[in-house]
Amino acid sequence: EHWALTSEEFEVWDRLYRIQDSDGIKNVKLPQVRFESIRDMEEIKESCNENIHELSLTEWRIWQNRPFPTHMVDHSDRCNNFISIMEKIELMRHEEGACTYDSELMTYLHKDDII
Amino acid sequence: VQEAVARAARQAKSEDLPTVDLEHLEKVLPQL
């Protein structure tokens, strides 16, 4: 009836789920990356305290060329976009030299389409 | 595009390789 946890619920949460210092779990953060192609004025704040674990965006990339199962909430457009390009990269990886994407697509090129 | 290309090129350079390959692009893609 009330939005806050009851004292019993709070006790269960505190016992089962609350992260204690002793769990040794660090704060996590995404890597801050500078823009290469734009003169980037943003200062990247170097956080030097120990207990931050910087996540790696590439660690699991070999798994990211197909969608993993979802429950009730589907993958976002961006996610599907990323997965599909990783899949295409996987397919192209084994091409040597000639690129079928290139040769097929160039048949449609109209010079007057190019600014 | 400029950002993807610049980051992939930097990735290849950081590995002292003369050619930007799909592996380099793959490594920078998540940042994009």
Add this chain to the structure above:
Amino acid sequence: ERLKAAVHYTVGCLCQEVAEEKGIEFSKQTIAAVSEITFSQCEIFAKDLEMFARHAKRSTINTEDVKLLARRSRSLLNYITQKSEELAS
């Protein structure tokens, strides 16, 4: 397909510029992947821009919609804002 071909060709030209600037080559597959990303990302951009304009009860997409698109990165937003001011002037 024509549009995709034009995007692919342009991506190739941009890669060539960076290749010359950095003294490096791009494999054809890499160029193909970048243009594929570009094309599918542009589809997402187009949908977003259309939604932003419709949300403001407009039938025309304007620069404010594009700035909203770039909101997640201050650097990109600054760059886009600067460009739109240049265009406006």
